[in-house]
Amino acid sequence: MSRLLRAELARARARPAVWVVAGLVLLGVLGLVLTAWWQTRSPSAEQVAAAHVAYEEAVVRWDETGDAQLRDCREAQRALPPGDPGRFDCALLAPVPEAFLPLRPGLWQLADERVDAAGVMLALGAFMLGATLVGAEFASGAIATWLTFAPRRGQVFATKVAAAVLVTLPVVAAAFVLLAVALLVVCQVHAVETFSPGVLATSWVDLLQRAARWAAVAVGGTLLGAGLAFALRHVGAVLGVAVWWLAAVESALRLVLPAAGWLPLAVNVTAWTRGSAEYAVPVCRPDPAAPGLEVCENVWHVVGGAQGAVVAGSLVVLALVLGLVSFRWRDVG
Amino acid sequence: MGTSHEEVVIGTPGEPAVRVRGLRKTYRTFTLRRVVAVDHLDLEVPAGGVHAFLGPNGSGKTTTIRMLLGLARPDAGTVHLFGTPVPDRFPEVVGRVGAIVENPRFVPGFSGRRNLRLLATAVGVPQTRVEDVLERVGLRERGADQFRRYSLGMKQRLAIAATLLKDPDLLVFDEPTNGLDPAGIRDLRATVRALADEGRTVLVSSHVLAEVAQVADTVSIVAAGRLVAEGTVASLLASGRGAQVRVGVGDRSLAARVLAACGWSADPEGPDALVVRGAPGPADVNAALVRAGVPVHALGTTGGDLESVFLELTSGAVPASATRPRDVA
Incomplete structure (x- = not known):
């Protein structure tokens, strides 16, 4: 088993498609970093001038109405119970020059906004890795030669799937490390806040957990791609099924059968990575005010994180079972 | 070989x-x-x-x-x-x-x-x-x-x-x-x-x-x-599969009829010869023709190599059967 796995890993390392997919994923992450660079850069002279003008106007208005605003604010604050999240210092209403400059997010906000995008890219890349590592063997016919050396198909299946996962993990790690390090560098270069006390430690923990959940999604993507490639025996066929799924289940099904909104992977992956996701099911009833007509309203259903994991995981398991059954029992050649 | x-x-x-x-x-x-x-x-x-x-x-x-x-x-x-x-x-x-x-x-x-x-x-x-x-x-x-x-x-x-x-x-x-x-x-x-x-x-x-x-x-x-x-x-x-007899005769149509009556096939070759398939050997062909009064002026075998065997067997010219008995599972 370990010999086969070593051989599969050597094969994967030497396969250009693996490097191309990994490179595309990392390029995508760099693209996310570029947007962060653009978002955190120092304001231009024009922006500073415009902000100064706006600030001067605000100061004039504040001089005229500031007292009244403060009075109204303090009355409203007094009405709030102690500890209410809506309470704040009314003095903050006074205009300050920084408030008129473009907002420059800090490290946590930059990472929070980008971890999901990076995760989606990783999941798609991992799906491709799984599909190409297995599908190319069938397309070239090398699998027939391989089976004359390693005829136990269950073992061959397991080692190919394991190799695909082991190839995916470093790509996932590299992508998240690249994102974190590059965002930190961006923040340092542009002198925006990095680890400010304003961001709670639990927020960082939540962010790391979300990244870890996306790593699990990427592994699931690899397994899904590999399983489908074993079942369909061609990367093109796997991509065809993926496109069909996107069109039929992720898009059309929501419109045709809203009650099946729990099925699309987008909903379940969102639920798994963010803790929950929602989908709307319109519920219609006769309109008492207009006989013969109906009035409809959306009822929102929540998909929990566990449910998302179970549904998405079930799809992965189904693909793997189909792949294993097909590989074990169908002729090769 | x-x-x-x-x-x-x-x-x-x-x-x-x-x-x-x-x-x-x-x-x-x-x-x-x-x-x-x-x-x-x-x-x-x-x-x-x-x-x-x-x-x-x-x-x-x-x-x-x-x-x-x-x-x-x-x-x-x-x-x-x-x-x-x-x-x-x-x-x-x-x-x-x-x-x-x-x-x-x-x-x-x-x-x-x-x-x-x-x-x-x-x-x-x-x-x-x-x-x-x-x-x-x-x-x-x-x-x-x-x-x-x-x-x-x-x-x-x-x-x-x-x-x-x-x-x-x-x-x-x-x-x-x-x-x-x-x-x-x-x-x-x-x-x-x-x-x-x-x-x-x-x-x-x-x-x-x-x-x-x-x-x-x-x-x-x-x-x-x-x-x-x-x-x-x-x-x-x-086994003799593929062996063919080439016989030179004066009257090819008469000879062909005689050979067909023996159950052998005969195809013309050249101006005055026939290629006979299915016959046990040249002597049998010769005897059959002489008995029927068909003069024979040339006699020989042709095609008795493995290639001929292969071609005959795979073209269905010979009924499908192995050259030695086979166990059937």
Whole structure:
């Protein structure tokens, strides 16, 4: 088993498609970093001038109405119970020059906004890795030669799937490390806040957990791609099924059968990575005010994180079972 | 053909390297029509020597070989390699079997050497063995080239090198001469013979008898998925199949009628001769014509070689039956 796995890993390392997919994923992450660079850069002279003008106007208005605003604010604050999240210092209403400059997010906000995008890219890349590592063997016919050396198909299946996962993990790690390090560098270069006390430690923990959940999604993507490639025996066929799924289940099904909104992977992956996701099911009833007509309203259903994991995981398991059954029992050649 | 070789046979004495009984395989086409690829095939390949597995294109050779190697599952019948049933227990004998099925198929972007190293890793063969087998097939100098840049002959040689990694007792080459130039075919024949002379069993399939007949010790001929003849080359020739009598006569139409009355076919050849098929021998043809008062001025045999046997058997000119009795599973 370990010999086969070593051989599969050597094969994967030497396969250009693996490097191309990994490179595309990392390029995508760099693209996310570029947007962060653009978002955190120092304001231009024009922006500073415009902000100064706006600030001067605000100061004039504040001089005229500031007292009244403060009075109204303090009355409203007094009405709030102690500890209410809506309470704040009314003095903050006074205009300050920084408030008129473009907002420059800090490290946590930059990472929070980008971890999901990076995760989606990783999941798609991992799906491709799984599909190409297995599908190319069938397309070239090398699998027939391989089976004359390693005829136990269950073992061959397991080692190919394991190799695909082991190839995916470093790509996932590299992508998240690249994102974190590059965002930190961006923040340092542009002198925006990095680890400010304003961001709670639990927020960082939540962010790391979300990244870890996306790593699990990427592994699931690899397994899904590999399983489908074993079942369909061609990367093109796997991509065809993926496109069909996107069109039929992720898009059309929501419109045709809203009650099946729990099925699309987008909903379940969102639920798994963010803790929950929602989908709307319109519920219609006769309109008492207009006989013969109906009035409809959306009822929102929540998909929990566990449910998302179970549904998405079930799809992965189904693909793997189909792949294993097909590989074990169908002729090769 | 008919050459003798000093052989050291590997395996249990008397046990065939390959024994196939009642093998059947059908496929469904896209139109769901069922096609019979192999139809109750019996086959026995003795241990040691070169066994030619012959038949026209589409006769079921490759399908049979794929079933021997566990790549395809038979609908019915049994396959034993060195007495071990396959595909169920193929892993037990896989170390003794090296095979090329149809075209040599490797990872196109890898060098020949890297492809072999992968396979060596998979079966736990020392990496030094890779250099040995590359040397043996004359590819050591080109081992670093990508497989996709190899000529067809080099691909075949690499495939043979791959089969030798395990130092197998049984080598299965499916149409190894496909696409090779005459020099390549000659080299391959020499390699096949040399492997057999080391005591290995080499099963070579081909649809061109001339390419393997010179090195074959035993032959099986299949047509339409069924075995039509098997045995040693000598026994096939001795069976008289394919032997034709060429007879020179004055009145060809009268002679043809006389021969037809005997149950033999006669086709004109040249201005005054007939080629007679199905007759036991020239003497019988001569006697029949003389008895009928047809003067005979020339008599001889033609076509009594393995090629003729092959062509007759696979074209259906001779009723399908083996040259020696076969057990039917």
